[in-house]
Amino acid sequence: MENRTAKPKTVSRRGFLKMLGGVSLTGVAASIAGCSQDPAGGKGWLPQQYQVASSWPVQVKGRIPIDPNNPSIVRDDKKCILCGQCIEACERVQTVYGYYETPIKDDITCVNCGQCTLWCPTAAITERDEIDKVVRALEDKNLHVVVQTAPATRVALGEEFGLPPGSIVEGKQVAALKKLGFDAVFDTNFTADLTIMEEGTELVRRVAGDLKGVKPLPQFTSCSPGWVKFCEYFYPDLLEHMSSCKSPQQMLGALVKTYYAKEKGIDPEKIFSVSIMPCTAKKYECNRPEMNDAGKHVGKEKLRDVDVVLTTRELARLIKMKGIDLTKLEDAQYDPLMGESTGAAVIFGATGGVMEAAVRSAYFLITKQNPPEALLNLTPVRGLQGVKEASLEIPGVGQVNVAISHGLSNARKLLDQLREDKKQGKPPRYHFIEFMSCPGGCISGGGQPRTSLPPSDQVRQARLNSIYQIDAKIYKKRLSHENQEVAMLYQKFLEKPNSHLAEELLHTEYVDRSKTLTAKKNG
Amino acid sequence: MENRTAKPKTVSRRGFLKMLGGVSLTGVAASIAGCSQDPAGGKGWLPQQYQVASSWPVQVKGRIPIDPNNPSIVRDDKKCILCGQCIEACERVQTVYGYYETPIKDDITCVNCGQCTLWCPTAAITERDEIDKVVRALEDKNLHVVVQTAPATRVALGEEFGLPPGSIVEGKQVAALKKLGFDAVFDTNFTADLTIMEEGTELVRRVAGDLKGVKPLPQFTSCSPGWVKFCEYFYPDLLEHMSSCKSPQQMLGALVKTYYAKEKGIDPEKIFSVSIMPCTAKKYECNRPEMNDAGKHVGKEKLRDVDVVLTTRELARLIKMKGIDLTKLEDAQYDPLMGESTGAAVIFGATGGVMEAAVRSAYFLITKQNPPEALLNLTPVRGLQGVKEASLEIPGVGQVNVAISHGLSNARKLLDQLREDKKQGKPPRYHFIEFMSCPGGCISGGGQPRTSLPPSDQVRQARLNSIYQIDAKIYKKRLSHENQEVAMLYQKFLEKPNSHLAEELLHTEYVDRSKTLTAKKNG
């Protein structure tokens, strides 16, 4: 560092103070200031990529913006080392950051998927921690605290306790939740089966042309809230394709404070509804203003269908806080009424799983017969390829074409194609498309354990294998329409799929969010 | 923090000093110590994964050991944030860390591949910077400074200057090197073609049974020094399969101080030989004690065949330091004598490329005819699948089986299989196996630009595409045996492939390194 101005007349602090006779303090002051003649600052470090002549570009840099009010994720600035990995996740994997123009409007675009929390090497970015809310609810004796667990957490939670990737801990997870004091432990699988009934019926109606003009083909799955928000932001013109079905979490939430409350005679206002999800976007989803259908149904609009969502990681921390060793627990069972599930439900946790489950039951809904063995192991829709397709013969309907994408960069491929096809007036290529926000599906959701950093296909595959193992080997049933508790729900409460009450509690609408950003033109 | 011992009689520093009458200093001292009653320490942070009750395991943690004398990589402790990504790279991708037993012996096991430098989010781990040595050599007027560039740097260097991944900057790289003052710029492609002649001839001899007992089938490629060291550490029993050919870098090094020196009439001691490599292991390779064959040949054993290796990243820094904008340079040509190259040589930079190049010329060596078009685009050996195989019909030989692996975790699959086959006395499955240390091959070597963090298949694929584009569209020739400068080298200097002089300068031997570690038993 050169100082190019004229050499200053050196009046040092020490000299100055000495001059004033403040001798006793002088020594101290001088030694504080030090005798270094360096200018202030520049004593720290930056990652190497930034330390080159500035006229040159830096390849991997900066970090994503995060709204301080983001319901899903938060960042601790002191842990941020500006490595740029969040940008890799957000821009390259999810195609969110960098896909809108500046100046921004009044929103920090975020689909809440939380993949950045899996990529951040210091975990500066984490889920918004809401363990306290759950602890307080559990301690409140006036509350009846209900919990549901997503399909994918049962093949990942164990990793937080030292078990190998993909270890199946379904029964231990239930046991831990009961030990934590939850009054009822339900399985989101139950509403995954219910989703198949609702969404399958909707699909059959779209295919049959019942919903012509309003709900065209292909039908999009709607259970991944990150994907839904992505579509609302970037492809609002295609929202008519989105299934009106709520996600399984929100279906269960709506049923807990209606059906369950009614069956058990509990005041819905006294119910606190928690869900354990592999997903940070679920924290955002449960806060969507319209997600209070149970409340509306019972005339208390302030009630939320789901009160708090904890990620798998938060559940692990809660269990650890309470000193419970998950690995040593005896397996326990989900509670009845909404605890039964089938293999078709558990595969919701895997990319392609919703598709596969839907095909099984759609076959039944159309043909009134159970699908053949080949449809129970629909290998073309499995695995980690970014975009997958399959073509199925269903008697009476003919060829049904389906596609699957996971990771939002892959979603764009199918969406851009559909947009282009529609512009050119071409008939739809697919009848049904499954979209999942996270690469690998929910098993590698933004709320899952950080078992490799950043997430690796090795770990994803181990969890996928366990999901398919539960479907094929562990559960007794593999077809959603055979779920007896779902049948009972229709019998006792909802009547039939897509009934008026089902539409009220289990279906939803979407928001055009394109006004909050200026999407970049593709290409 | 509880203090469970008996409450101490509080004699504060301030009180104590006051008691002594040192009042004037008391205030100062007290305010330095602060009035906080916390114990010392614990004011910092750790990545979140470490901040849980300790009885529970942490999934992603710690860091790899690095010998302070490691010739390839160094680490700056102040930038380390213990994220564990180096372990992901070293243990999961490369299967080095964690694959040996403790207690260790007298070596920090490292294959010098430098993948950790691509995974370290703060670049705390980097290549050992040797730019200074090159700058000093360039400034020394007594030295004739020669440089060679590896096949893969030409499709990556541009990224450091803001060009998109895979941009082809062959001519600009040469221009930059000339501008930096190198006296001759050679192409490692030239010795890649030469390698094909030497290694192809060796393969034909192994297949023909000329080397029976000594050099069995399959033959392993030997141009990736990380792979070679890996085999020396973990599979020394299979070293007889390793081709005796030096890597193209070391062949060129040996020729610069013999053939080139002789042709140009330059004292080999006055030549300073630099190479620009996508690889940190090349820094280690040029320091292997036996890599002084030119020196031995001319009677000066202290001469190194290659004096300094710079990675692509170091070259970029050097160019930036000198204020040269690579993107604005006019393309320049490699210097004659060792500047010609073919498409077969440039694909050395891609996984499967050495194999493909060898097949092209082996076909010629065996049949005396050039291979058919299908063999020039050997798609089964291309792409990013971890282990690839192909089976080729070569007239006169019959079926030739080849396999390719990249990323050392994939190498283990082929090596364990071969070991098992040999134990059971089975005939070899393959004739020829290409092993590359780094996933994707040299285009994603440990010395390449950190264009995504950690390295992504997207960037790897972009570079691969450019490599194959150079082969198919840019270079005039696609067959190593058509390289005229290689032919001239044999004519003027080496006589013929595998000649006595060729063996002396271009071939090498390997070291059993299994004594420096206790390899973990597989499984």
Next chain:
Amino acid sequence: MAKGVLVDITKCVGCGSCTVACKLWNDMKFSEKEPTMGPEAKLSANNWTVVRFNEVKKENGKVWRFVKTQCLHCQDAACASACFAKALQKTKDGPVIYYPHLCVGCRYCMIACPFNVPKYEWDKTFPLVSKCQMCSTKVAKGEAPACVSVCPAGVFKYGERDEILKEAKATIARDSKYVQEVYGEKQAGGTSWLYISDVPFEQLGFNTKISSVPVSTYSHNFLKYTPVVAVSWGIILTGLYHYTKRRNEISKDSGKNVKL
């Protein structure tokens, strides 16, 4: 020649990378009491740069704008002129830099600065003045300031101030969305940091009342009285050092970390 940085406010997405880079490079801590981002973000002895959040009315709705703030590094720096100890010096490169070993703690610079940039380390036992150095050691090596180099959104242009200013003018001339002014071109005689914006600067918290006459012109006049004034100040500062400090401590509502 003097370097400059152009800040294009329309491009900022509010990620705050620049604030983190500043902390990392200058080895300073984050403090929850002094946010570096958001509506409450303020420069302080410990925050050399902050990104202030603004919600402003625009056309038929509201928009969010983020304003990175730091020392503007005036071309003719009032702080440097006011500093008789030469602890603050304007360099040819552009940065106005601070030498702690020369500072006598008189705080004239704080009075002189029209942008209210230099801060006093009130919470230290022996406080000094503190402000952005524009990463002078990096600039001297041909590197951009830390904050500039890390921006993923392309907010900054770094280069010769003359060229940067030309570019700024060309940009606002080309695109009518911009306010037709380059903030910093003339303010206080011109600053090294320049801003362009699509929202009027006064709505974003910029001081738009600053004259284009370099403040140092005034301060030079004023400084002829320096020797006398300085000595008086010096005595006060030295003699009553702990009392002023204590008063300041007590006047803060943070009871927790009261020293002395």
Next chain:
Amino acid sequence: MAKGVLVDITKCVGCGSCTVACKLWNDMKFSEKEPTMGPEAKLSANNWTVVRFNEVKKENGKVWRFVKTQCLHCQDAACASACFAKALQKTKDGPVIYYPHLCVGCRYCMIACPFNVPKYEWDKTFPLVSKCQMCSTKVAKGEAPACVSVCPAGVFKYGERDEILKEAKATIARDSKYVQEVYGEKQAGGTSWLYISDVPFEQLGFNTKISSVPVSTYSHNFLKYTPVVAVSWGIILTGLYHYTKRRNEISKDSGKNVKL
């Protein structure tokens, strides 16, 4: 109950993760002058833990062994006994912790410690004593010390000292490669940190001459003279503060950062 850590020297690969964790968690800087790893690694006021490299003869060759060093947290801590100001206190949890606000700077602890662990902050204006706290705030929350939690090689076992000691004994009994001694079981009356090794401890720089009688037994005797001695020391320390400091500064050969 009192926690302990078992260090199995045979498992250490010398990565130094533990040294980095200590710096991160305790917010301390790396200094090139004071390496935390290698043959020259030494505890200092700024290095609460280091990993010392040793090349030792074994069987027919040489082997490398790495020894993590830090305060051993004696069960009956001489430093705590020697400290009349109670600035050092042995907790029930195991850690011997240091309260800066209680310390008078007498440095008796440094004299008392048989392992030469507490260090004086010679390079600070107002030096304090400095040593490993065994991450007492983490331990209190049920977490392991930072260094322990980050080890990728499984060198450490953290838990109740009693159980850890039992385990150590079982391990060395089971595997003849180990030296048949648990270092720290009895030394100085027993320490919270315990070591097992396949190389004799004296070859790895351990002080093997330490008696098994707690040093505090001596220091308690000695401490009955404390009041008088302390006052004298206090006067010397306070009055001659800057002179001793200066002497120490000058006695170092680092001319560069001489203060005062």
